[in-house]
Amino acid sequence: MPVIGIDYEKCNNCQICLNACSGGMRCIKLDSEKHKIIFVDPHLCDSCGRCVGRCPSDAILFEKMGEMPAFEGVQEPSTLVSYESLHKFMISKRSIRGFKNEKIPRNVMEKILNSMKYAPTGANVRTLKVTIISDDDKIKKLSEAVTDALIASNAPGYSEALKKVKQQGKDMIFYKAPHVMVIHSNNPGDAMNSTIGLTYGMLSAQSLGIGSCWIGLAHGVLKSNKEIRENVAGIRGEIWGVIILGYPHNSQKYYRVPPRPELKIKGLEELS
Numbered sequence: 477m478p479v480i481g482i483d484y485e486k487c488n489n490c491q492i493c494l495n496a497c498s499g500g501m502r503c504i505k506l507d508s509e510k511h512k513i514i515f516v517d518p519h520l521c522d523s524c525g526r527c528v529g530r531c532p533s534d535a536i537l538f539e540k541m542g543e544m545p546a547f548e549g550v551q552e553p554s555t556l557v558s559y560e561s562l563h564k565f566m567i568s569k570r571s572i573r574g575f576k577n578e579k580i581p582r583n584v585m586e587k588i589l590n591s592m593k594y595a596p597t598g599a600n601v602r603t604l605k606v607t608i609i610s611d612d613d614k615i616k617k618l619s620e621a622v623t624d625a626l627i628a629s630n631a632p633g634y635s636e637a638l639k640k641v642k643q644q645g646k647d648m649i650f651y652k653a654p655h656v657m658v659i660h661s662n663n664p665g666d667a668m669n670s671t672i673g674l675t676y677g678m679l680s681a682q683s684l685g686i687g688s689c690w691i692g693l694a695h696g697v698l699k700s701n702k703e704i705r706e707n708v709a710g711i712r713g714e715i716w717g718v719i720i721l722g723y724p725h726n727s728q729k730y731y732r733v734p735p736r737p738e739l740k741i742k743g744l745e746e747l748s
């Protein structure tokens with residue numbers, strides 16, 4: 477449990493931590509005289525770290541919290557990036573299906589993982605695991621196993637196409653990507669957490685010049701086929717998502733953003 481108490485030498489009793497205390501868990505309270513901040517029950521703490529992040533006096537005592545980046549703009553995130561830049565960045569995010577024959581260096585992959593680490597999770601439960609497959613032979617074997625499983629399942633719309641593609645020796649699952657990233661765990665609550673984590677990762681990757689694509693086809697097979705999951709991918713537990721990553725091939729350039737239908741929205745007309 478990371479938060480372990482209050483350093484009263486530093487605490488000026490501003491009580492900001494009282495409001496910061498996450499999701500109504502309220503492990504930080506006022507004492508019986510409603511005067512002084514006290515840290516009551518470590519079992520109520522979900523390690524969200526908001527009290528640590530918001531305390532102006534750095535008075536929250538904690539253990540094993542990891543690094544806590546502090547930088548200009550952290551207090552007012554809207555100053556870090558304009559809506560225009562972020563919007564353009566997000567709508568330029570395309571699924572990339574062709575890659576240069578080049579591996580992502582470890583320090584660059586670590587940057588992507590470091591962004592994923594900050595994605596929100598329900599109740600701040602941090603159980604996600606990430607497996608990165610970068611061995612070309614292993615990726616090929618996995619692609620072939622997924623292709624064969626989809627052909628055998630007569631998956632509508634895919635089975636016939638995959639048979640043809642297989643004969644041509646093409647990889648319609650991972651597109652010969654240099655890396656396959658699988659997110660998994662044993663926590664059913666991670667179904668949503670993983671999607672947010674991977675989305676953080678894909679956007680982070682894009683900022684580093686790296687393209688990505690969700691691979692739902694592989695996800696479906698890995699989820700349902702224990703033999704492929706454990707013996708080919710080498711993963712145990714529930715599979716929550718699969719993406720590919722790599723430096724985009726020159727053929728993957730876009731000159732404009734493809735159109736998208738409007739969202740179906742209710743309630744906007746109530747705003748002035």
Ligand SMILES: Cc1cc2nc3c(=O)[nH]c(=O)nc-3n(C[C@H](O)[C@H](O)[C@H](O)COP(=O)(O)O)c2cc1C
Nearest residue numbers: 569570571572573648649689690691692693694734
């Ligand atoms: C959940 C999910 C699963 C997907 N699975 C695959 C897949 O198996 N193979 C593939 O080539 N693209 C896959 N895609 C990519 C979509 O086809 C793509 O996001 C969509 O056509 C929109 O294109 P864009 O990402 O370039 O905007 C998947 C996307 C999502 C969100």
